Amino acid sequence: MNQSQFDQLVERTCSVRVTDSETPLVDLGVDSLHTVALLMAIEEEFGFEVDPDALADPALASPAGLLRYVHANTASPAGI
């Protein structure tokens, strides 16, 4: 999934407009229950267990940061 597709997932799940993928979710207007909804949607979409504390790291708390986190957790081992 590329960034613009991921931003659409954020927009759909959180009813916000993602103007810039590096903008923190809070500044996009995503409230805390919405953030949980987003993590739930990510688990369903990508099929791995999200760490409940993932967003405690401010570097991850934006659409771009979250997609990096998704890629880090779903990357297939090299060469396979």
Added chain:
Amino acid sequence: MWTDTRPPAELPKLFERGADVISLAGGLPDLGVLPLDEISAQLGRLVRLGGRLALQYTTPHVAKSLVPAVADLMGREGGRADADNLIPTSGSQMGLTAVALALGTPGDTILTQTPAYPGATAAFRTAGLLPHAAPEDAEGLDPAGLRRVVTELRAAGRTVRLLYTNPTFQNPTGATLAVPRRAEVLAACRELDLLLVEDNPYGLLGFDGTTTTLFQALDPERVVYLGTFSKIFAPGLRSGWIAAPAHLRYDLARVAEIISLSPSALAQGALAAYHSRSGWDTLIDRYRDSYRERCTLMADALDAELGTDSPWHWQRPDGGFYLWLRHRDRADAGPYARAAADRGVSVVPGGHFSIDGEHAHGLRLCFSNVPRKKITEAVGRLSAALTELPSERRELAEVAG
């Protein structure tokens, strides 16, 4: 106690079940249609990922993530919901109490469509309001009658500011008020400066998917709308909402906060997650299918058992949970309901839906939760009780007593 009322504001004992009793009494949804695996997975995720939030107190708002789910539901009947006009409730029962406490003053009269959901009249009385039957004609609520009755009541010194209605697939009659009538009723409300309280748990449960434009859609500033997830998702989450005119939002939110302090973030989160993943269509369609099938089985069985010259009349509903029988000669249905209970089928006699006994000749049958294969048996038992002559009952009672 201040909340003691005359007549006592008690709810009928709807949810009790005996051994071989088939219950047509309580208005329980058919939760057999719920996708429990999916809901369980989502609840598990919600608690693991957001438990410290979802299990915490929260502010008296409909969570932002839930607003689209509410707007989706209300939009299906033309209604409008946005974050600014919504107040969370633990279901419409709380909505009714909040409306009565926030918008009424003890001693005020509240015009109430009858036969009425007993939980509504009980809530009004508990808040110190005096329910008064709203005038009706063959089409339902009658705008000309409203003008007359409100004028009379006010001339007699009564304060009348509220009109309560359950306009679509009404509990207990199954009746729906037509849209042109709704517009006329609203015109009368504007003239008389009445607020209309629209209680709509069943509006999306038309058997063929037909919906009716909400009062709230026709005049959002005159209507306090009570919505609930009880009948399109599940009552156990105890979650609903009030969609309020801007000028009443604050008063209603304040009273809602006094009643419950905080809505359930867990319930709101679960509903939001379900809606954002699956939408409402599939679940609502499954509920509709279930109720259409059960209603048809029950109405066909009643046709077969009671025939056309029975003193008991009814109309086939087009949606909702209920079938409403009325005795042609206005005989009190109470003894018939007791006779039915003796034969192992429970129904609710019309007295419970009355303000002052005026619908005592009615009987409410609920088809929404009775197992399909027991419907014919239930109607057989009921018909035996209904065709028993009241005089035989009296003799039996005399022998017994």
